[in-house]
Amino acid sequence: MVKTLGERSHPYIPNSQPEIKQEMMREIGIKTINELYADIPEKYLLNKPLNLPKALSEFEIKRHIETLLSKNETCSHMPIFLGAGCWPHYVPAVVKEIMQRSELLTCYTPYQPEISQGMLQALFEYQSMICELTAMDVANCSMYDWASALGEAARMAARVTRKNEVLVPQIIHPERTKTLQVYAEPAGIKVVHVAYQKETGLINIEDLKKKISQKTAAVYIENPSYLGFVETQVEEIGEIAHDNKALFIVGVDPTSLGVLKPPGDYGADIVVGEAQPLGNAMNFGGPLLGIFACRDEIGLIRQMPGRIIGLTTTVEGNRHGFCMVLQTREQHIRREKATSNICSNEALCAVASAVYMALLGPEGFRELGETIMLKANYAMKLLSKIEGVKTPVFNSPHFKEFTVNFDGTGLSVKEVHKRLLQRHIHGGKDVSKDFPELGETALYCVTEIHSKEEIERLASALKEVLAKR
């Protein structure tokens, strides 16, 4: 146990060594450090210790935290069928190694480009590969997550079009809607929900046509949607948006883009999404990595939020290099007129995604998409054979997530999942409160990390727990 630091220097604080302190104080011309705090009104200076745990040694910290964390169950010991905005995927060893490279881990935002070329190039490569995946031209070097990226996209659309309504599907992540509303409301933007077709879950085109107007700044869809199905009317929706001079915003799960048509190929003006699955662990939901991309149109680019890295040359013009660009949009220069207040973002997560995308390559993305989609569809096939279980609820193609309805079993999702957990299997996300019209329904997720055996174990466990109603 470290006692008072007066007696012992702390490993993180080299100058806590008493003689050095004395030497430096002499140089400044003071006798005690408190003289440096003399300008602070005395009433504010703490006169008693804070109520904090006693300092621990490194070994003690390690033991303490490892012990606490060992109370968590993980997807390596228990099959977990949760997705809903944060997904279990494998993170290759190379990604983890690069993430721990100290020069990348411990640097600040690259304000001095000449000494930060490594970070800048890695981020430029992230932006470029996101553009290739989404078929867009420009991407920023990250937002906090998909939800905040959507909030910023709505605000950007309102600035670009000078209109103040955004249309979003009824089927959307409830936390994403909440975030969107929080971002939109202060800007005077109204969020309007568009109904879905009962059979398929797809956007109800009639309702969209009814709700779109001169006031519409943007039409937003997600692909795959929150409840896992693929929105197939994309071209039509994009045309309706553009006919009404609204921007077309598409939210994506990038793991689908090796097999599904990228939004740039169906007219998206802005693409947002979640790149956590590309090389970032779940970490109980954060950090995440918000995708933000748009078309090469100066009116759009100038309104983008966030840091953007560009390719340039040296002053002498004989070599390529990278630096931050369009900083005049940003808060440190533009202050209250900035396109966003974002400063720190998720840069290192973007580097992880760059490494991941480079490892997978074009073939890898196709394989990833194929593996996920086949496995998820296999799971649907097995579960739909169980009496009383209906999956998927919507008659549409599904990518990696799908709805499972238990109405026919007479049991609530909560009860079914409780019983599954007793068998050491974690069910999907209970969405029956968020979408009451769907009855007792859960959202299940299957990715490349779920083995055939795990999927079959889920099916047989479900059969078992439902048998004793």
Added chain:
Amino acid sequence: MFKQANWNEPIIFNLGRSGRKGHLLPKAEEEIRRAVGELDALIPKHMRREHKPNLPELSEVEVYRHFLRLSEMNYGVDSGFYPLGSCTMKYNPKINEQLANLPTINMVHPYQDASTVQGILEILYSLERMLAEITGTYEVCLQPSAGAHGEFLGTLLMRAYHKKNGEIQQRREIIVPDSAHGTNPASAAMAGFNVVVVPSDSEGCVDLEALKTVVSERTAGLMLTNPNTLGIFEKNIEEIAKIIHEAGGLLYYDGANLNPLLGKVRPGDMGFDIVHMNIHKTFSTPHGGGGPGAGPVGVSKDLARFLPVPRIVFDGNSYRLDYDRPESIGKIRCFYGNVAVLLKAYAYILSLGFEGLKEVAEVSVLNANYLMKKLMEIKGLTLPFNNGKPRKHECVFSAKTLKNETGVSALNIAKRLLDYGLHAPTIYFPLIVEEALMIEPTETFEKEEIDRFVEAMRKICEEAYANPEKTLKAPHNTAIPKLDEVKASHPRTMSLSWRMYLKKKV
């Protein structure tokens, strides 16, 4: 002599060969394929990807080498002195990285049943309590992903508070000092407020008389950094708090400069109603080239009801997430925050305890004042707003004299410092200092490294008077010489992705 690696590393799109593989993924088992059929049968034709994405094709060996080389063309806190003012570049303990990479955190899903995540919930709950104790606030919310995200939440809380009191139509203004971080006005504007700027007085603090004239029934609140961006403690804080509170406004604490106050002074005790902390500054988590960080927000009792959902609650036996908060503003992102980052802050606080945190503050202030004293001896540099009082965590010098006398600017000094294997300070900020060099040594750097910086500054300034050419053309020893940043942002040449570059060929 410092010489940064210069691999002249090609863009990744120009590496590799068609057909190479970087990673083998698990494949769907044969029985699955037989049961489900071909992928094409699952996706309607018009929704299939027609062309493969134009990604590079590299072996694992090449991918690793590429990014390794890039890392060698970069400079971090572990490389050496990194005195970026207001950025608090401190050492990032290695044990914290190891802990944040345990599978028992990496492989945990945010929607798992509370009974399966008791460990991480306990850590987050304890961290909230510790941060509340350190800042003197009632409740802390861990959801914001960064400092500016915390500011956004803070200004949304002001909005919620005034709405509740039926005054939001009237209270449209947030006051910020002219020395404030750019995020303050930007955050206030994002939350729908108008920004009113209050000037600094001759000592670099908020001008009290000016403040009185801008405060009114329209005031929603004041955002203040204390110590401010000049490194000066706002000594009139009691009076400032009184003025704002009497006018019905709220007082917001920008925690970017909290480091020198750890264990010494608490924002809550000074009357601040809302406080954000930069975990990646004060609590030692790595900046990662611009994130991920975390920007928790602490609030007074009156404001706790408005915090985003969910809140972590403890019933004496177990922890759970509570979404039932009818007055909550909602959410500012998905899930609960940057948990892996927050875990590192928890470990950091445990490694120091109260005594250690106080030592962090004191040594960071000692280092800054030592550095200031040494730099004051250098010809060409001046210390604006010199009131003879100590600075706290940072000091701001001006290179105006040097520029007038030699042509060497703050920017040139910054670039020349890189040649010595030292990172540059923050430059041209705060805006109220001409040719500003904003220097924050933190508690991380040993006297010897600080002395090395002082020596480099002395040489650079001497060189400016003797022969400025070399400094004007700096840097020379970095991976790349000076870049054309104007060209980078010019609409004709702007290349923001590889595909955009191929179209334009800068």
